[in-house]
Amino acid sequence: MQQLEKPPVCRIADADPNGAFASGLEYNPPVRGMWNIVHMGMLVPEAHQVYACAQGCLRGVILTAAETNQLDRLSWISLTEEDMFNGTLESSLVEGVSEIIEKLGFHPPMIPLFLSCMHLFAGCDFDGVLDDLSARYPDITFVDCYMTPTMRTTITPVAQCSRQLYMGLKPLPVNPQSVNLIGCDRPTDENAELVSIIRNAGLTLRDLPLCKTYDEYLKMAESKLNIAYLPTAHAALDALEEKLGIPQLYLPARFDFDGLRDNYRLLCDTLGLPLPDLTADEQAADAALRNAKQIIGEMTVAIDYTAVTRPFELAKLLCSYGFQVKHIIADAAGEDADAFAWLQKHHPDIQLWSPTNVNMLHQHEQADEPVLAVGQKAAYYFATDRFVNFVVNGGYYGFAGIRAVAELMQDAFLNPKDRRPLLRHKGYGCDSCLLA
Amino acid sequence: MKQTAKIIPCYAADTSGVCAALYELGGMVAVHDASGVNSTYATHDEPRWETVQSMIYVSGLTELDAILGNDEKFIADVAAAAADQKPAFIAVCGSPMPMMIGVDFDAVAMEIEQRSGIRTFPLHTNGMHSYSEGASEALLAIAEAYVLPQTERIPDGVNILGALPLDFGNPQEINSIRTWLGENGFSVISCFAMGDSLDTLAQAGKAQVNLAVSYSGLAAAEYLYNCFGIPYVCGVPVGTAFSQEIAAALRDAIENGQPAFPCTIRGGSGRKIAVIGENIIGGSIAAELADLGYDAKLICPLPHAENLLAAGDSDAAAEEEIEQALAEMQPDLVIADPLYRFILPKTAKHLELPHYAFSGRCFETKMQNLIGARFDKWMQNQKDKEGTS
Numbered sequence: 001m002q003q004l005e006k007p008p009v010c011r012i013a014d015a016d017p018n019g020a021f022a023s024g025l026e027y028n029p030p031v032r033g034m035w036n037i038v039h040m041g042m043l044v045p046e047a048h049q050v051y052a053c054a055q056g057c058l059r060g061v062i063l064t065a066a067e068t069n070q071l072d073r074l075s076w077i078s079l080t081e082e083d084m085f086n087g088t089l090e091s092s093l094v095e096g097v098s099e100i101i102e103k104l105g106f107h108p109p110m111i112p113l114f115l116s117c118m119h120l121f122a123g124c125d126f127d128g129v130l131d132d133l134s135a136r137y138p139d140i141t142f143v144d145c146y147m148t149p150t151m152r153t154t155i156t157p158v159a160q161c162s163r164q165l166y167m168g169l170k171p172l173p174v175n176p177q178s179v180n181l182i183g184c185d186r187p188t189d190e191n192a193e194l195v196s197i198i199r200n201a202g203l204t205l206r207d208l209p210l211c212k213t214y215d216e217y218l219k220m221a222e223s224k225l226n227i228a229y230l231p232t233a234h235a236a237l238d239a240l241e242e243k244l245g246i247p248q249l250y251l252p253a254r255f256d257f258d259g260l261r262d263n264y265r266l267l268c269d270t271l272g273l274p275l276p277d278l279t280a281d282e283q284a285a286d287a288a289l290r291n292a293k294q295i296i297g298e299m300t301v302a303i304d305y306t307a308v309t310r311p312f313e314l315a316k317l318l319c320s321y322g323f324q325v326k327h328i329i330a331d332a333a334g335e336d337a338d339a340f341a342w343l344q345k346h347h348p349d350i351q352l353w354s355p356t357n358v359n360m361l362h363q364h365e366q367a368d369e370p371v372l373a374v375g376q377k378a379a380y381y382f383a384t385d386r387f388v389n390f391v392v393n394g395g396y397y398g399f400a401g402i403r404a405v406a407e408l409m410q411d412a413f414l415n416p417k418d419r420r421p422l423l424r425h426k427g428y429g430c431d432s433c434l435l436a
Numbered sequence: 437m438k439q440t441a442k443i444i445p446c447y448a449a450d451t452s453g454v455c456a457a458l459y460e461l462g463g464m465v466a467v468h469d470a471s472g473v474n475s476t477y478a479t480h481d482e483p484r485w486e487t488v489q490s491m492i493y494v495s496g497l498t499e500l501d502a503i504l505g506n507d508e509k510f511i512a513d514v515a516a517a518a519a520d521q522k523p524a525f526i527a528v529c530g531s532p533m534p535m536m537i538g539v540d541f542d543a544v545a546m547e548i549e550q551r552s553g554i555r556t557f558p559l560h561t562n563g564m565h566s567y568s569e570g571a572s573e574a575l576l577a578i579a580e581a582y583v584l585p586q587t588e589r590i591p592d593g594v595n596i597l598g599a600l601p602l603d604f605g606n607p608q609e610i611n612s613i614r615t616w617l618g619e620n621g622f623s624v625i626s627c628f629a630m631g632d633s634l635d636t637l638a639q640a641g642k643a644q645v646n647l648a649v650s651y652s653g654l655a656a657a658e659y660l661y662n663c664f665g666i667p668y669v670c671g672v673p674v675g676t677a678f679s680q681e682i683a684a685a686l687r688d689a690i691e692n693g694q695p696a697f698p699c700t701i702r703g704g705s706g707r708k709i710a711v712i713g714e715n716i717i718g719g720s721i722a723a724e725l726a727d728l729g730y731d732a733k734l735i736c737p738l739p740h741a742e743n744l745l746a747a748g749d750s751d752a753a754a755e756e757e758i759e760q761a762l763a764e765m766q767p768d769l770v771i772a773d774p775l776y777r778f779i780l781p782k783t784a785k786h787l788e789l790p791h792y793a794f795s796g797r798c799f800e801t802k803m804q805n806l807i808g809a810r811f812d813k814w815m816q817n818q819k820d821k822e823g824t825s
Contacts (some may be wrong), residue, residue: 005516025466025493028478030486056469056563062447062797066775072445078439078446080564084536096440103442103756117470121502121536149470150533151499174819182684319650333728358493358517365489424797426479432662433798 008357013348017333028358033391033428037161038064048108053116075100109214110141117150119434133230158416163235172222180223181207183233190422192397255314257264281399288406302327307375385416441755448793452481453570462490464523470529494796496623499819500529515551526556535562543820571652579656593643596627605792612807651715671699675724675811700746700768704730712772715740
C-alpha cells in the first residue's frame with residue numbers, strides 16, 4: 001500500500017486538536033450547502049450588494065445570486081491589472097458604484113460594498129471611498145464588506161461578513177423589552193428553549209433572518225442585549241458592543257446537557273428572569289436519543305464539521321448513548337477542545353478525516369460499509385443516502401435541538417434520500433433555480 | 437475599471453478555462469489562490485465535477501504566505517500532492533493575489549518539475565481574464581508538449597480543437613460533431629480536450645486538417661499549422677447549410693493547405709438577428725442564419741480574433757456597451773443566454789441559448805445541441821412559437 005506524504009485520515013488519539021493535518025493543496029468536494037457571503041448579504045432586507053473584484057472571484061458571487069433567483073439584488077465592478085497600478089483605484093470604485101446606483105433607478109437603503117484581497121494589498125483607502133459615496137448619496141448607508149479569503153486565518157469571510165452586516169445599524173434609545181440574536185443565518189427553531197424563555201418573558205426577539213423590512217433591521221439597534229450561539233458571531237458581538245454599547249452574551253450551541261443547563265442559567269441571570277423548569281425538555285431529548293439508538297442500532301455514524309458547530313461534542317453525546325461513531329470530518333477542535341480530549345481518551349480509534357486533503361479525491365468511491373451521516377460532507381465522502389441534511393446546526397438549539405438531531409438521524413436511517421440533488425444545492429435553505 | 441454591471445453575470449475566468457481544458461487528461465492542476473477561484477470553478481464552471489474526478493486543486497494561499505512571498509510552500513505542496521497522486525503532468529496557474537505579489541510561475545514550474553520528476557507547465561492566468569484565454573494557453577501547452585511529428589497523415593483525419601463544456605454545455609454536442617465528421621467522410625484523430633486521453637492527443641499530428649470549434653482552440657490550431665503544416669478551419673457545424681460549408685471548407689483546406697474562416701460568413705438581408713456569444717460558435721450561428729437569409733450579426737463579449745469578426749459584428753463586452761450595440765443593431769430577435777434578458781431591447785424577441793460559461797448551472801437542463809440539422813429544427817420551433825416565417 002502506498003505511503004502517502006500527506007495522509008487524509010488519522011486516529012483521533014493521535015491527532016493534534018489545533019490542526020490534525022498538514023496543510024497542503026486542497027480539494028473542493030461537490031458539496032454546496034454551506035452559505036457564503038452572498039447568501040448572508042441577502043439577509044439584510046432591501047439592501048443591494050455591490051462586489052468589486054477580479055472576474056474569477058466575481059463569477060462565484062454573481063452565480064450564487066443567480067441560482068438563488070436574486071440576481072437583481074447584486075451588482076459588480078470588475079478589476080483589471082491596470083486598476084491596481086494606475087492610481088485610480090479609489091476614484092474608479094466611487095464612479096463604478098455611482099454608475100450602478102444611477103442604473104438601478106432607485107436608491108436602496110443600504111449598499112454593502114465588498115472589496116477583495118487585491119484592494120487590501122493595494123492599500124485602497126476604503127474609508128475615503130465610503131466617505132465620497134456617502135457624500136454623494138446621503139440617503140444610502142454604505143457598509144464596508146470584504147471578500148478577502150486570503151485573510152481567512154486572521155478572520156474568516158463568514159465571521160467578517162456577519163460582523164459587517166450589522167454595521168448599518170445606528171444608535172437608538174435602549175428598549176428594555178427587546179433582545180437580539182446575532183450572527184444567525186437562519187431563524188432559530190421556535191421549539192428551542194432559548195427562544196421560548198425570551199418570548200415567554202414578553203420580550204421581543206430580533207434576529208436578522210426574521211427581518212422582513214429594512215426598518216425592522218434598524219430596530220435591532222434598540223435591543224438591550226445581543227445573544228449569539230455560533231462561533232462565527234464573536235466579531236459581530238464585539239463590534240456591536242463597541243459601536244452601539246449593546247452588551248453581549250455568548251451561549252454556544254452545545255450538545256451537552258450540563259452545558260445547556262449552564263447556558264440557560266446564564267441567560268436567565270442576565271435577563272433577570274427565573275430559570276424555568278426544563279426537565280421535560282431534557283427528558284424529551286434523552287428519550288429521542290434512546291429511541292434513535294434503538295432504531296439505528298450498530299450502524300456506523302459519521303459527523304462533519306459543516307453540519308454542527310461542535311462535531312466532537314455531538315460525537316461524545318452520541319457515543320455516550322451507544323451510537324457507533326467511527327468517523328469525524330474536521331480539521332481541528334476549535335471551541336470543542338474538551339469533547340475532543342474526551343474522545344481521544346474514551347474512543348481513541350475514531351477516525352478523523354481531513355475535509356480538503358487532496359487524497360480525499362476518491363474517498364467517496366471507497367466507502368466499504370453502510371454509514372449514517374450527519375452532514376453533507378460526511379454523506380458525500382462516505383457515499384451514503386442515509387444522512388441528516390443541514391448545515392451550521394440547521395437553526396436547532398438546546399435540548400430541543402438535541403431532540404431534533406436525534407429525530408433527524410432516525411429519519412435519515414429510515415428514509416434514505418437521493419443525495420446528489422441535495423448536496424449540489426448551493427446555500428442550504430435558500431431558494432434555488434436548480435430545483436425548478 | 438474595465439466593466440461595471442448592474443445585473444448581468446460575467447463570464448468564467450481564465451483559471452476555469454485552464455482547469456476545463458486539462459480536466460480529462462490525467463494531469464494535476466494546482467491553482468495558486470486562497471479558495472474562491474477554485475470553488476467557483478468546481479461549482480459553477482465544471483459540469484463534470486460531480487461525476488468524473490480530476491486532480492484540480494487550490495493552494496489555499498494565506499495572508500502570511502502572500503506577504504512573505506513564500507513560494508516554497510506552494511512548490512512543496514504541489515510536489516507532495518504529485519507524489520501522492522502521480523499525475524501525468526502538472527499545470528500551475530495563478531489568481532489575482534499571486535499576480536499582486538509577482539509570483540514567477542515559470543520558475544515555480546521548473547522547480548516543481550525538478551523535484552517531482554513530472555513534466556510541469558506554467559500557465560499565466562490571474563483570474564482577471566476570460567476562460568477562453570486560459571483554455572487557449574492550456575491547449576496550446578498540451579499541443580506543444582505532447583503532439584509528435586508524424587511521417588504519415590491519415591487521409592481526411594481531423595482534430596477537433598477547443599472543445600470545453602463551458603462552450604458545449606450539452607454533453608452530446610461534441611459527440612454529435614464527431615458523428616457529423618464521420619458522416620461526412622472524415623476520421624476524428626483527437627479532440628482537444630473532451631473524450632480523449634493524452635495519448636490520443638499526442639497523435640494529433642496525423643491529422644490532415646483541424647477544426648477549431650472555439651476561440652480556445654485557435655492558438656493550438658495556429659501552432660499545429662505553423663509547426664506541422666496542418667491547416668485549420670474555424671467553425672461549428674450548426675445547421676444543414678452551414679455544416680455543408682464547413683465540410684467543404686475542411687476538404688478545401690486539406691486540398692490547398694490554407695486556413696479557412698467560414699464562421700465569418702454573413703450577408704442575409706432578411707429579419708435582423710443578433711447573436712450574443714463566443715467568437716467561433718456565435719459566429720457560426722450567425723453564418724448559418726445568413727445562409728437562411730437572415731441579416732445576422734454577432735456580439736462577442738469574449739476574446740476574439742480580429743479576423744473572426746465580420747463587418748457589422750461587435751466586440752462590445754461591458755453591460756452598457758452590449759446595450760448600446762443592441763440599440764444600434766435594432767434586432768428583431770436576439771439569440772443569447774437567458775441571463776441576458778435583463779438588458780435586451782424591449783422590441784426584440786429573445787431566443788434563449790444557455791451558455792455554460794455565462795450562466796453556469798442555472799439552465800443546465802436546457803443546454804442545446806445544435807449540430808447539423810438540429811439547429812434548423814430549433815429555429816423552426818422558434819418560428820412556430822412566434823407564428824412568423
